[in-house]
Amino acid sequence: MQIGLIGGIGPAATDYYYRRLISNFASRREPLEMTIAHADTPTLLSNLEENDIESQVRIYNRLTNRLALAGAECVVVTSIAGHFCIDAFKERSPLTVIDLLREVDEAISQRRLERVGILGTRTVMQTHFYSGLSRAEVITPKGNALDEVHTAYVSMAAAGRVSDDQRAVLDAACDWFIKEAKVDAVMLGGTDLALVYPEEESRFPVVDCAAIHVDAITRYATNASE
Numbered sequence: 001m002q003i004g005l006i007g008g009i010g011p012a013a014t015d016y017y018y019r020r021l022i023s024n025f026a027s028r029r030e031p032l033e034m035t036i037a038h039a040d041t042p043t044l045l046s047n048l049e050e051n052d053i054e055s056q057v058r059i060y061n062r063l064t065n066r067l068a069l070a071g072a073e074c075v076v077v078t079s080i081a082g083h084f085c086i087d088a089f090k091e092r093s094p095l096t097v098i099d100l101l102r103e104v105d106e107a108i109s110q111r112r113l114e115r116v117g118i119l120g121t122r123t124v125m126q127t128h129f130y131s132g133l134s135r136a137e138v139i140t141p142k143g144n145a146l147d148e149v150h151t152a153y154v155s156m157a158a159a160g161r162v163s164d165d166q167r168a169v170l171d172a173a174c175d176w177f178i179k180e181a182k183v184d185a186v187m188l189g190g191t192d193l194a195l196v197y198p199e200e201e202s203r204f205p206v207v208d209c210a211a212i213h214v215d216a217i218t219r220y221a222t223n224a225s226e
Contacts, residue, residue, distance in 0.1 A: 001074065001221040002071045002072045003032075003034045003076065004036075004067030004095060005034060005036045005078055006036075006067075006075065006076065007038060008041065009077075009078065009079040010041050010079070011160040012160040012195050013190075013194075013210060015160075016191065016192070016214075017078045017213075017214055020211065020214040020215075021214055024215065024218040025222075028222060033071075035067055035071065035072050037067050039059060041158050042158075043059070044081065044082055047059075048081055048084050053088050054088075060085075060089045061092060061093065061094070064094055068095055072095060074096045074098055075093060075097055076097075076213070080120055080124055080129075080191055081120065084123060086130075098216060100209060102132075103212050103216040105132055105134055105135070111185075113185055114184060115184050117139045117173070117177030117183040117185075117186045117187065118138050118140060118187045118189040119149055119170060119190060120153060120189030121150055121190060125141065125146055126140065128140070139177065141173045142181075145176065148169050148173075149170065151169075153192070153193070157192040160192075162195070162196050170193075170197075174186050174204060177204075186206050186207070188206055188207065188209050191213075
């Protein structure tokens with residue numbers, strides 16, 4: 001099965017998806033068939049800020065039609081911020097949409113996590129992961145830290161790399177989550193954050209949303225090909 005990725009939002013997250021998919025398929029000795037369509041980060045962030053679901057869904061549908069013409073049989077949005085309109089997109093997409101929110105909710109339920117801290121854009125944090133978790137309580141950064149995390153994350157995602165100052169902001173939020181808020185894990189509520197806190201190297205438990213999503217994409221594509 002050919003996978004269609006809506007990428008570019010941001011570039012580091014797209015690269016992470018690409019590399020993990022290559023690794024996953026190689027470990028299964030399966031050929032990877034994939035096409036990437038580029039979406040614009042500033043446009044997405046503007047639509048997210050204005051909650052302009054209709055405009056973003058039109059963009060996704062235009063890109064999905066392009067992916068379908070290239071042979072894609074499913075489509076993936078490689079951005080958690082980009083999932084603000086995922087329900088509307090799923091209703092209108094010409095291809096099956098593999099929904100990150102649903103996959104992460106299932107993974108958190110399986111791990112029996114009851115209290116998770118969240119990092120990501122302001123909207124993702126304030127909406128508690130778009131109210132997408134059925135089991136765990138979502139804890140957001142306290143006070144000004146929420147805006148600081150948002151600014152650090154958005155700048156990092158757009159640039160495709162993390163600066164020392166941005167890392168310090170994110171580390172401070174994580175320290176508060178673990179030491180003060182007593183969370184069971186920190187949820188990486190922005191797909192680019194997988195590059196800052198690799199699950200296998202992190203000094204605290206994390207919920208790597210991007211990894212969960214990619215692994216679900218792998219299962220869907222390989223099972224459909226059997």
